Amino acid sequence: MDFSIAAILAQDGVTTGAVYALLALALVLVFSVTRVIFIPQGEFVSYGALTLAMLQANKLPPTAVLLMALGAACLVADTAGLVRHAERRRGWPRTLALLIGRYLLFPLAVYLLAAHFSVRSLPMLAQVALTLLIVVPMGPFVYRLAYEPIAEATTLLLLIVAVAVHFAMVGLGLLMFGAEGSRTTPFSDSTLTIGSFSMTGQSLWVIVTALVLIAALYLYFDRSMQGKALRATSVNRLGARLVGIGTAQAGRLAFTLAAALGALSGVLVAPLTTIYYDSGFLIGLKGFVGAIIGGLVSYPLAAAGSVLVGLLESYSSFWASAYKEVIVFTLIIPVLLWRSFASPHVEDEEE
Template sequence: MTDLLQLLFAGLSQGAVYALVAIGFVAIFTVSGVINLAQGEFAALAGLVAISAVGSGLPLLAAVVLAVVSVALVAVIMERLVIFPVKRMTTLVSLILTLGVSTGLKALMLLVYGPNAEGLTPLTPGGFSVAGVSIRYQELWILLIAGIVSLAVYWFYERTLAGKSLRACAEQPVAARLVGISLTKASLISFLIAGTVGAIAGVLASPIFFTSWESGLTLGLKGFVAATLGGLISVRGAVLGGLLLGVLETLTAGYISTGLRDAVAFLLLIIVLVARPAGIFGRSAEARV
């Protein structure tokens, strides 16, 4: 029983990171219909920037803020230089463009930070045990901050006029223009949100899962699968998908084989795309996906 609880807690903390990355996919897709394959690189870049800043003598919190702001700026620049100039954006075009950005960011991170994986200093070192379950303080920070960020993004999109206006740009672009909603501004804001949540995921995960120039590939894949479980248009579905994926991965690694851990994401993705294109937690995305 203790082993099961340990695996479940580890899966939830890992799934919370996937959920944040997934929210980035949802934030962009719900506004512009773009699938951003560079979302994982946002997380990896944030982790490396924070690690480098701490290594240069900057306090940890200041380094985290610098990393989040820097990556959010990168996301905004990406939108202006890569997405905005395209007049007729399709899903295929967005995949090609963002894959190119992803590849470029990987090469830049390898060139600047080198090939070695490193870990950021935990926000609170150490941990404790409850009923035989070992809990690290960093894992609690991951769950707490991921929960706050998820609720904030959900509230913004679902409960505010500004958030509903952003969603209208993808669902009814012509009507959105007629009522004065700027599609250009909406796309920019969506990338800003995606860059911010991706960066937060990266700095939270780095102390436990470590960060390297290629770690964004794995995070991006897991985040995309989590977002797909929610139909790519639901923040709540993305969070639930991330938590489910994290738990299934740790249970698979603990009870079957660690070598099959990453296969869980691919298996889930195939099942969802074949059996339920709208996502396990989504109902209205089938036509768009």
């Protein structure tokens, strides 16, 4: 291996590691706020990539129909609860109107917008914006249907539900997009050359976008009131509720941000590789390895661990391509052993 090959592999590793970093940050965020190990995170990657591919093919993405179905289910669930407590709530007609606007009219407007523009050629940024508008609202809808009713359950039950949601979303992905994969148009066909080192425009887009999003998330959690509320919920859920922070709203916001990071990751990675309906699971699993390195609590360590995963995967594909997945996932073992020995153990008290 000479320097040029090592540089190319490093570029590929950093590019994929940047995508894994976004997914790892989303996983850490969701787990910190809701205690959910969000296994379906990868499905938002597939949904985002394949929705963009269908828009570029001038077809109406079926995810717009799924968004309406999820919204209708959320409306039924919230309306049932509102009817049960209507006598104790004076402003229930206004609440019902807000629910109809949020869960019925908004998805319908998104569907009509997608149907109108799907047969027209849009600029790349407009296609990406429409893709995010379709996929991102699925995050809080999924939280409302699957997790909010059992928000106080054990972590094991939340994990079981996450696995069930993952299989449901994979099945829906196969039903909506079929078994054939798709690849989208690159954001840029240019190449940046510095001496003997060259970087594609798409890789530069991925790295710069990841850095901007990581910086934006840092400012959001450090400076904004909503970000501080999410941090408070992740530190002490009961304490946050006692001081007036709505934990249900915090969960919905966390899932919204996770869906946005997942869909945007799919948009970024789709020009680099062919995405199938189930490709997101493996991509999200590698982001989960990065999140494990960060202990599912540290954002900087999760991002750094994800870049390490990307580099390890890239160089493994050169030296032992048949075993690259094994090498990447084996990285979890020493990390878990180190955390097991480094963490203090509390002995159970004898009764």
